[in-house]
Amino acid sequence: MEHRRITVLQILLTVSLLAFSQVQYWVEVGPSYSTVNATNVAYNLKPSFRAGGFVRYDSDIESGVYFSQRSLSLSGFISQYADKIQKVDFIGNYLEIFPISIDFVNKKKFIIDNLSLNINAGFFASYCLGAKGDVIIDGVKTKIDNIYKDSELTINGEKYKFKGFRPLEFGVGIGYKLLVYDKYFFRLYVPWSFTNMTKYDKTISYTGFTLSLGYKF
Numbered sequence: 001m002e003h004r005r006i007t008v009l010q011i012l013l014t015v016s017l018l019a020f021s022q023v024q025y026w027v028e029v030g031p032s033y034s035t036v037n038a039t040n041v042a043y044n045l046k047p048s049f050r051a052g053g054f055v056r057y058d059s060d061i062e063s064g065v066y067f068s069q070r071s072l073s074l075s076g077f078i079s080q081y082a083d084k085i086q087k088v089d090f091i092g093n094y095l096e097i098f099p100i101s102i103d104f105v106n107k108k109k110f111i112i113d114n115l116s117l118n119i120n121a122g123f124f125a126s127y128c129l130g131a132k133g134d135v136i137i138d139g140v141k142t143k144i145d146n147i148y149k150d151s152e153l154t155i156n157g158e159k160y161k162f163k164g165f166r167p168l169e170f171g172v173g174i175g176y177k178l179l180v181y182d183k184y185f186f187r188l189y190v191p192w193s194f195t196n197m198t199k200y201d202k203t204i205s206y207t208g209f210t211l212s213l214g215y216k217f
Contacts, residue, residue, distance in 0.1 A: 023055040028187060030212030034070040037192070039202040042076040050189075050210045052096070060103035062120060066096040074204070082200035084160070090133025090147045096126045101175065116179040121172060124191065126206075128167040135162065169195035169206065177214075185214045 029051035036043050048071050054064025075087040101122030108116050131147040137155050144151050149164040171193035179185045193206040 023057055025053065025055055025217045026185075026214050027051075027053040027217075028185075028212040028214030030187075030210055032068065032070075032189075032208055032210035034072055034206070034208040036072065036074065036197075036204050037207055038074070038204045040076065040078050040081070041074045041201050041204065044073050045208070046071040046073060048208070050212065054098065054101075060106055060120075062098065062101040062122070064096075064098040064101070066098070068094045068096055068126075070094060070206070070208070072206075077200055081202065084138040084155070085135060085162075085200060086139070087136040088133060088147065088200075089135075090131045090144075092131030092133075092147065093129045094126050095129060096124055098122055098124045098173070101173070114181050116182065118177040118179060118185075119175070120177070121174045124171055124173050126169050126171070126193070128165075131165075137162075163199065165198045166195060169193045169197065171195065171206070183216050185216075187212045187214060 032048040032050045033045050034048045035045045048069050050066055050068040052064055052066030052068075054062045056062050069091065071091045073087070073089045077085045077087075099122075101120045103118060103120045105117060105119035107118075128148045133144055133147045135142055135144055135147075137153065137160055140155050142153055142155065144153075144162065147165050148167040151162040151164070153160045153162055171191055173189060173191040175190075176188040177185050178187075187210070189210040189212065191207060191209075195205060197204050197206060
């Protein structure tokens with residue numbers, strides 16, 4: 001319930017900023033690479049995808065909405081946290097909302113006249129729309145329609161309850177943006193989630209990076 005209240009407040013704040021500011025409209029798209037911060041499990045950096053748009057206000061504040069696809073592979077679970085689970089592989093689709101991202105570096109004429117450097121940071125909320133994958137439990141590989149939902153599986157003739165990952169997460173993202181002619185830009189974006197996505201380890205939270213190309217209307 002508390003998570004829902006925070007998300008509603010984020011949306012209301014974004015709408016309020018739109019109502020009282022002149023805005024610029026931008027879009028961006030690019031490849032991303034997904035991984036996790038984890039206490040015990042092993043993980044890989046895997047290719048993914050991210051696209052969306054944002055509005056920029058006079059006060060150097062941005063708000064945006066993005067669609068992202070993440071690919072993750074986790075292995076080396078320990079029995080203390082994940083009984084019989086040995087590996088989880090999945091590809092998920094996510095909706096990301098950035099209610100506020102604030103500049104802390106905004107340097108005009110960076111190196112040359114038509115180049116600008118912009119670095120900003122802000123909080124985000126992300127929700128998984130669905131994630132198909134495979135799990136290896138007690139040596140048996142099994143498909144799961146949605147990693148983010150509880151599933152009852154049959155493993156070696158016995159019932160096993162797979163506890164779904166948490167679909168809603170919160171975190172902070174930092175963007176390093178290089179603008180050309182105040183019309184195009186290249187951005188390196190790095191997110192860190194504060195949410196432990198599953199109880200199958202002491203800590204498993206999302207991170208990664210995106211390299212995107214953007215355009216201002």
